[in-house]
Amino acid sequence: MFWIVSLLLMFVAVLFVVVPIIQHARQQQGADGSGQHHRDSANLMIFEERLAELDAELAAGALDANQHQSLKAELQRSLLTDIKTGETSADRLKQGHPASTLTSANWLQPSRLVPVVIIVLMLPLSYYLYGIWGFERDLQIADVFERSRDNQGSPEEIRDLIFELGAVIEEDRENGWAWYYLARHLVSLGQIDEAARAFERASALVENTRDRSVILGQYAQAAYISAGQQITPEVQAIIDQAQRLNPAEQSVLQLLGADAFINEDYQGALTYWQQLLGMSPGEEDRQFLNQMIAEAQARMEAAGVATEVIEGPRLEISLSLGPDLDLAPDTRVFLSARNLQETGPPLAAKALTVGDLPAVVTLSNADAVGPFNLSSADEVTVVATVSLSGSADVQSGDFQARSPTLSLADEGPVRLQMLIADPLP
Known part of the structure; x- marks a missing residue:
């Protein structure tokens, strides 16, 4: 044509x-x-x-x-x-x-x-x-990528795509998306170890922070399966990388929920799955999550553990930027609630962009990104960071606001206003 x-x-x-x-x-x-x-x-x-x-x-x-x-x-x-x-x-x-x-x-x-x-x-x-x-080769690669997005073909079709992606990689070994789609196809064929290596390569080459967090989440899943469904230190390091880019990365939450369920931590599994439900997944994923939540609740009832889902504390933060800040709308903003010791992952976290502000943001148990949530702490500190690098790792030059110590003992939501204006040294 x-x-x-x-x-x-x-x-x-x-x-x-x-x-x-x-x-x-x-x-x-x-x-x-x-x-x-x-x-x-x-x-x-x-x-x-x-x-x-x-x-x-x-x-x-x-x-x-x-x-x-x-x-x-x-x-x-x-x-x-x-x-x-x-x-x-x-x-x-x-x-x-x-x-x-x-x-x-x-x-x-x-x-x-x-x-x-x-x-x-x-x-x-x-x-x-x-x-x-010209860009004739790029058009051919775009066609391969487009056919790779579906990832629902027969094993023979998937193998053909793997060969085509292999040819692309032979010509350009720095093509992160070719490595990513290769990894996805290898997962479809059950070649998890090879897929994990391809995901690792893709995560190192794709620069966009959001895309990279997605790739790292899938890399963590492949590494988790390769490790015999164990969160080893290596798998945890991958999870930490993904959550530094996006605390609510869905692939990571899926992995943590599945691991909690396997280890009979049903309340932990419920926390992760309810957070996933709040992200408006597709109908098929929603049905699966509801089935798993029902299964976890049934096992908790059989063990004599209360099955009701505790709402827990709620933080309502009115978040805005200082009038002197002129930042690109796609600059990332991380909002997190931490225990006073600030050890481990946040108790709750959300990722936004400068274009979303000003906004009223709610943090609750549904926003947990680790094994602990807001209900596990009596007092917290809320930290809002504008990340110029796109990562949750705080760096010099980022802009940050920090709340005073907040008590979660009182009933009802805790409301506060935060203005991000000061750069970090």
């Missing part, structure tokens, strides 16, 4: 050059025939006017008979010369010379020859330069 469209566009471009040249040539040929007739008529009129003037001068005595006769003969010779030249051109037109001699001469003029040569060279030269500077 690309080549067909490009040829059609090239044809239209050629018409823009050729049609005016042909029209001009036809007009010029027409002008040669009719122009000669007008020139002959003009010469005859001039001859008659000049002859009348000579006759008038003879009658007035300004010329004698010999002078009159000599001037009249000269005037007749001039008229015959002009008419003979015109007849020669007309004879050449009648004999077919315009299609050969005259027209060929016209086409050999630089003003016409140069556009014709450009037209002849334009097509091969354009495709040659496109092969050097």
Whole structure:
């Protein structure tokens, strides 16, 4: 399709050059025939006017008979010369010379020859330069990526895509998205160890913080399965990386919920799954989460543990930026509630952007990102950080606001206002 469209566009471009040249040539040929007739008529009129003037001068005595006769003969010779030249051109037109001699001469003029040569060279030269500077390979890669997004083909189709992605990687080993889609296809075929290595490579190459957090979340899942469904120090390090970029990364929450369920920490599993439900997943995922929540509650009831979900404390933060801050709308903002010791992951956290502010943000047990939530603490500190790097890791130059110590003992939501204005040293 690309080549067909490009040829059609090239044809239209050629018409823009050729049609005016042909029209001009036809007009010029027409002008040669009719122009000669007008020139002959003009010469005859001039001859008659000049002859009348000579006759008038003879009658007035300004010329004698010999002078009159000599001037009249000269005037007749001039008229015959002009008419003979015109007849020669007309004879050449009648004999077919315009299609050969005259027209060929016209086409050999630089003003016409140069556009014709450009037209002849334009097509091969354009495709040659496109092969050097064009994005044909990128279009092929985009097609592979588009087919990879579905990831629902047969094993044979998935293997074909793996070979195509392998060819892309052979040409460009720094293509993070090729590594990512390769990893997803390897997971589909059950090659988890190989997928984990591909996810690791992709996470190191993709720079966008949000995309990188998604890749790290899936990398953590693959590493978790490779480790025999154990959160080893290596798996925990991957989880920490993902949560520093996005505290509520869904793949990580899915992993933590599944691990809590396997280890019979049903309340912990409920916390993660309820948080996932609050993220408005698709209908199929929502049904699965509701089934798992019901299963966890049933096991808690069988063990004699209360199954009601405790709402727990709520923090309502009115968050805004200082009037002197001029930051890009997509700059990331991290809001977290921490215990006073500030050890381990936050008790609750959310990620926003500068474009979302000002806003009223609510933190609750549903926003837990680790094994502990707001209900596990009596006092907390709320920290709001504008991260210029896009990571939750605080760095010099980021802007931050920190609340005083807040007590969670009282019933009802805790409300506070926070203004982010001061840069970190």
